[in-house]
Amino acid sequence: MPISLSLGALVGAILGLTGAGGGILAVPVLVFGMGWSIQQAAPVALVAVAGSAAIGAFEAWLRHMVRYRAALLMTMTGVPIASVGMQAARLLPQRALLIGFGVVMLFVAARLVFSAAKKAGAHDDLHNPWALCRINPSTGRLAWTPLVGVSIAATGALSGLMTGLFGVGGGFVIVPILRKITNVSMHEVVATSLMVIALVATGSAVVSVAQGTAFPLRFALCFSATMAVGMLAGRLVSRRLSSRHTQIGFACILVCVSFGMVAKGLIHA
Structure with a gap:
């Protein structure tokens, strides 16, 4: 247990540094540190991620x-779909979940590397030419349209599916999509993502326990608690580190862990 708790602090620190991905390491920590299945690890990981x-x-x-407003809309669509994801996880074999989790981690790692490569000289978040939803300069709020509402609701649903299926926070879905469809600053996107993660993960954990999960x-x-401590430390350190270097480092960690998850899935009986 001490090793797993120490790793929990590390996961929290990564969540604080990235705001959108540290939670994806909580399940592998419990799978390898405690020898649990993904179905066993998911509720504990969700509670820990939600708190942090x-x-x-x-x-x-x-x-x-x-x-x-965007966070609440994503939560409203995310929690019901997370319940569907949890039911699917109970039906799928452990091998499929482990390999699927590893593939998701590789996808997140690739996105982080790609994002970091594009970041050189691109720091002006408020001039996204592809933004469907833009900030109204006179009010400072997002200008909502039906298309924007559907896009943000769909983002919450996809995040909820990943939350329910794999027990992850879903920030790796929310952050890149919000960056594409809005011209909100990166700091605000991360902050909004954290709120959605907290609400959807809490709702998903409650549903999981209500459905009889140990x-x-x-x-x-x-x-x-250890993850929350790591989260606070990560938030403090993040202000002094280059986000580009942080992303690349996190991507390397994800690649290593994903190989371990896939390997465990391939040899799983």
């Missing part, structure tokens, strides 16, 4: 960085 994300979201809320409460609380 809530701290980051609250901090960002105090600085008026959360786009709460839940080790004491371990979950300890794991969540």
